[in-house]
Amino acid sequence: MQGPPVFIDITPEDQAQELRAYLKGLGAEISEEKSPKGIEDDLHKIIGVCDACFREGQEAEVESVLVDIVSIMVLVPLERSENIILAFCEKLTKAPGSKLGFVCLKALWLLFQSLDERSPMRYHVYYHLIIIAKATDQVKLAFRDVDYLKQQFASCPPSPEQLQKLYRLLHEVLLKSNQSEQAAKVMIELLGTYTAENASHAREDAIRCIASALADPNTFLLDPLLSLKPVKFLEGELIHDLLSIFVSDNLESYMKFYKDHKEFVTSQGLNHEQNMQKMRLLSFMQLAETNPEISFDVIKKELQLPAEEVEGFIIEVLKTKLVRARMDQAMKKVYVSSTMHRTFGRAQWQQLRDLLYSWKTNIGSVQEGMKTIAAAQLELMNQQ
Incomplete structure (x- = not known):
C-alpha cells in the first residue's frame, strides 16, 4: 500500500500538487496538475476527492492527508475560504467508521483552533465537529461545559439562531452519551436565547427542556425553569401544570395528575414509576x-x-x-x-x-x- 505523502518546506501550491498526485495514486478522479485558477480551486478539487484515502482505512494516512489540507486551508484569506471550509466539514462528516471518525474529529479540532478567533467560520467548524462527536460517541473531546463553549466564541459570538441550532444538537448528543446534567444545562441555555418577543417560537424547545429535566434522575432543583420566558409561555398547558407539581407540590398531586392524564405523561417519554420515585424524594425534601x-x-x-x-x-x-x-x-x-x-x-x-x-x-x-x-x-x- 502506498504510504502517505510527507510535506516539508514547500509552497502551498506545491503542497497541493503533491496531494493531487497522492490522491490520484489512490484512484481518485483528479489531475496531478495545478489549477490555473489558483490554490482555492486546487483545494476544492482536493477536498472533493479526499475521501479516496478513507477507503484505504489507515488512520495515519488519513490523518496526514487531512492535516495537510488544513495547513493549506488556513493560509487562504477568510473572504475566499468560506466555501472551502464548509465543503471540508461536510466531507469529514461522511467518513465511515468510528476510527476514521476520530481522525476527522482531530482534523476539525485542528482547523477550529487554527482559525482566527474573530472568524465566523469557527462556528460552522464546531457545529460539524459536534456532528462527528455524536457519530463517534466522543463528545467529551469536543465539549467541556457551557462556560468553556462561550469562551471559545467570545471574540465572535454566533447569532441567536446559530446558538439555538448548536444547543439543540449538543442537547441531543449529551443525552445520547448519558450526560444528562450537562444536557439540562445546555437546554436551559437554549431557552435563554429566546426573548419575550419570540418566546412563542420556542414552544417545542421548552417542552423538550421540561420533559428532559423531569426524566433526569439527578435533577431536583426545577424551580429555575419556571422563570424562563419560553416556559412561562406554556402556562395553562398540561406540561406546565406537571412541571409545577414537580417544583412545589407533593406525591398525592402527581398521582391525581397521572390518573387524569396518563396518555399525556406517556406521550412526553416519561416513565410513571420513575416519576413516582422522584416525587417521593421531592416530597421527602419538602x-x-x-x-x-x-x-x-x-x-x-x-x-x-x-x-x-x-x-x-x-x-x-x-x-x-x-x-x-x-x-x-x-x-x-x-x-x-x-x-x-x-x-x-x-x-x-x-x-x-x-x-x-x-x-x-x-x-x-x-x-x-x-x-x-x-x-x-x-x-x-x-x-x-
Missing part, C-alpha cells in the same frame, strides 16, 4: 424543610410506601445527599440536620440572610471573647 424529626409512619403515609420499604427509601434518600439526616431504626424516626430546598424564593433568601447575620453575630462574640482573654493574660503577665 417534609424535611419544616420537620427536623419525621416518623416512619408519616413517611409511609405521605409517600404512599409499604411499611417494609420505608427504611430502604430513607437509605436511598441519604445516598443522594439531598438531605442530611440520621435514621433511628429503634425509634422509627429520622432526625434531619439539613436539606436542599426544592424552591429558592424570598423566604429562602430571608432564611439565608438570618443565618448569615447569626453567624456574623457569633463571630463577633468570639472575637470579643478572645480580646477579653488576651487582655487578661497580658494583665497577668504584667503583674508577674
Whole structure:
C-alpha cells in the first residue's frame, strides 16, 4: 500500500500538487496538475476527492492527508475560504467508521483552533465537529461545559439562531452519551436565547427542556425553569401544570395528575414509576424543610410506601445527599440536620440572610471573647 505523502518546506501550491498526485495514486478522479485558477480551486478539487484515502482505512494516512489540507486551508484569506471550509466539514462528516471518525474529529479540532478567533467560520467548524462527536460517541473531546463553549466564541459570538441550532444538537448528543446534567444545562441555555418577543417560537424547545429535566434522575432543583420566558409561555398547558407539581407540590398531586392524564405523561417519554420515585424524594425534601424529626409512619403515609420499604427509601434518600439526616431504626424516626430546598424564593433568601447575620453575630462574640482573654493574660503577665 502506498504510504502517505510527507510535506516539508514547500509552497502551498506545491503542497497541493503533491496531494493531487497522492490522491490520484489512490484512484481518485483528479489531475496531478495545478489549477490555473489558483490554490482555492486546487483545494476544492482536493477536498472533493479526499475521501479516496478513507477507503484505504489507515488512520495515519488519513490523518496526514487531512492535516495537510488544513495547513493549506488556513493560509487562504477568510473572504475566499468560506466555501472551502464548509465543503471540508461536510466531507469529514461522511467518513465511515468510528476510527476514521476520530481522525476527522482531530482534523476539525485542528482547523477550529487554527482559525482566527474573530472568524465566523469557527462556528460552522464546531457545529460539524459536534456532528462527528455524536457519530463517534466522543463528545467529551469536543465539549467541556457551557462556560468553556462561550469562551471559545467570545471574540465572535454566533447569532441567536446559530446558538439555538448548536444547543439543540449538543442537547441531543449529551443525552445520547448519558450526560444528562450537562444536557439540562445546555437546554436551559437554549431557552435563554429566546426573548419575550419570540418566546412563542420556542414552544417545542421548552417542552423538550421540561420533559428532559423531569426524566433526569439527578435533577431536583426545577424551580429555575419556571422563570424562563419560553416556559412561562406554556402556562395553562398540561406540561406546565406537571412541571409545577414537580417544583412545589407533593406525591398525592402527581398521582391525581397521572390518573387524569396518563396518555399525556406517556406521550412526553416519561416513565410513571420513575416519576413516582422522584416525587417521593421531592416530597421527602419538602417534609424535611419544616420537620427536623419525621416518623416512619408519616413517611409511609405521605409517600404512599409499604411499611417494609420505608427504611430502604430513607437509605436511598441519604445516598443522594439531598438531605442530611440520621435514621433511628429503634425509634422509627429520622432526625434531619439539613436539606436542599426544592424552591429558592424570598423566604429562602430571608432564611439565608438570618443565618448569615447569626453567624456574623457569633463571630463577633468570639472575637470579643478572645480580646477579653488576651487582655487578661497580658494583665497577668504584667503583674508577674
